[in-house]
Amino acid sequence: MNSLFKALNDETRRQIVELLKEKDMNAGEIAERFNISKPSISHHLDILRQADLVTSEKKGQFVEYSLNTTILEDLFNWILTLKNKP
Amino acid sequence: MNSLFKALNDETRRQIVELLKEKDMNAGEIAERFNISKPSISHHLDILRQADLVTSEKKGQFVEYSLNTTILEDLFNWILTLKNKP
DNA sequence: TTAATATTTAGATATTTATCTAAATAACTA
DNA sequence: TAGTTATTTAGATAAATATCTAAATATTAA
Numbered sequence: 001m002n003s004l005f006k007a008l009n010d011e012t013r014r015q016i017v018e019l020l021k022e023k024d025m026n027a028g029e030i031a032e033r034f035n036i037s038k039p040s041i042s043h044h045l046d047i048l049r050q051a052d053l054v055t056s057e058k059k060g061q062f063v064e065y066s067l068n069t070t071i072l073e074d075l076f077n078w079i080l081t082l083k084n085k086p
Numbered sequence: 087m088n089s090l091f092k093a094l095n096d097e098t099r100r101q102i103v104e105l106l107k108e109k110d111m112n113a114g115e116i117a118e119r120f121n122i123s124k125p126s127i128s129h130h131l132d133i134l135r136q137a138d139l140v141t142s143e144k145k146g147q148f149v150e151y152s153l154n155t156t157i158l159e160d161l162f163n164w165i166l167t168l169k170n171k172p
Numbered sequence: 173t174t175a176a177t178a179t180t181t182a183g184a185t186a187t188t189t190a191t192c193t194a195a196a197t198a199a200c201t202a
Numbered sequence: 203t204a205g206t207t208a209t210t211t212a213g214a215t216a217a218a219t220a221t222c223t224a225a226a227t228a229t230t231a232a
Contacts, residue, residue, distance in 0.1 A: 009095035021168055040191055061199045061208055069169045076165050082107055083155045126221055147178055147229045
């Protein structure tokens with residue numbers, strides 16, 4: 001959960017997640033959407049990958065990123081248990 | 087959402103939230119549960135309060151903290167929309 | 173009023189993090 | 203093969219953060 005919360009604790013990364021919700025994108029396409037250098041975006045993608053929130057696949061010259069929503073199940077349940085106060 | 091993610095991006099604060107899920111506690115009682123100084127716990131409580139995840143009420147000499155789960159609704163819905171990939 | 177207890181505020185410090193530029197790696201194209 | 207494009211890695215830096223001790227504030231009790 002630590003890496004998941006860490007990944008989500010950044011506005012840029014949350015926006016990347018929302019972009020990837022719409023469709024898979026390669027690193028360059030993602031970087032275009034932000035006023036941040038490509039290396040910085042690459043770093044953000046790495047943190048999202050560490051949290052397993054995104055997966056990446058090399059496609060020729062490009063690296064395509066996809067959202068992995070299954071990992072959100074844990075977070076979802078964590079919140080649910082909190083909402084069920086005893 | 088920023089302050090909420092920030093608040094949850096710390097193991098100690100998440101543990102405080104889980105403690106308060108069980109019952110309301112004052113600052114001293116909360117601090118007892120951790121090997122961290124009282125001022126540090128006070129600081130964590132402040133961050134949780136800024137995120138509106140907890141509320142505090144002075145009761146005589148003590149300050150009682152309660153979990154506010156309504157604020158989790160936003161987070162809950164954010165996750166839901168992500169899980170509904172188009 | 174004085175002493176004790178509970179909590180927060182102030183100020184300092186070490187660590188983490190977001191960002192940058194420059195360089196390295198990998199893959200395509202002429 | 204040489205040049206171009208896509209992406210990541212390395213290294214540096216400024217800002218944010220978690221923690222501490224010491225001091226301030228507020229409340230209760232003797």
